[in-house]
Amino acid sequence: MTVETTSIKDLVVINPTVFNDERGYFFEGYNKTKFNENGIMYNFIQDNQSFSTKGVIRGLHLQINPFAQAKLVRVLQGEILDVAVDLRKNSPTYGQHFSVRLSAENKKQLMVPHGFAHGFSVLSDTASVMYKVDQLYHKDSERGIRYDDPMLAIDWQINLEDVIVSEKDLVLPNFDQIDLEF
Structure with a gap:
């Protein structure tokens, strides 16, 4: 496995080592020891x-x-x-975002640490996404930022006329309306 640093500290892209043969492929999606050796130390629970x-x-x-x-x-x-959007107020990249294409084909993974907002857009006809978390869902702690926030100006790489967003996400505040501490 290799770990790619990004323009935002602590946000990394994981490239697993893939073993291909006539049967298909095999790779370790997660190996705690190898992640820890690369400084990625989380206790995933779900x-x-x-x-x-x-x-x-x-x-x-x-x-x-x-x-x-x-x-x-x-x-x-x-x-x-x-x-992923950096929401750590003491970070030099506070308010900046990073994006990466993840696919079944490229097998890349994004490690999103604490202090980030996270989202994704579906580029293919359908997509199944899996993610590990190190904390359980806690409704009272749930927050969010609108996907079309003008300050963040995220290019979701899809036609905005065709966007499908939940009603819950449509009422989220803009970036300049949040006050979060990490």
Whole structure:
């Protein structure tokens, strides 16, 4: 496995070592020892999975302390644009976002640490996304930012006329309306 640093400290892309042969392929999606050796030290306690169709945007979601979640995101089928927004006020990249295409084909994973909002758009006809979290869901700690926030100006790489967003995500505040501490 290799770990790619990004333009935002602590946000990394994981490239697993894939073994291909005539039967197909094999790779370790998660190996605690190898992650720890690369400085990625989380105690994942739950796996979540979603299925979505083309044009769906899920996010931008987060939980506040003490229930903030780190997420290890990968795609089982299809392709998404995965997005993380740095919400750590003491970070030099506060308010900046990073995006990466994750797909069943490229097998990349995004490690989203505490202090980030997270979301994704579905680029393929359908996509199944799986992510590990290190905290359970806590409704009272749930927060979010609108996907179309003008300050963040995220290019979701889909036609915005075709976007499918939940009603819950449509009422999220803009970035300049949040006051979160991490």
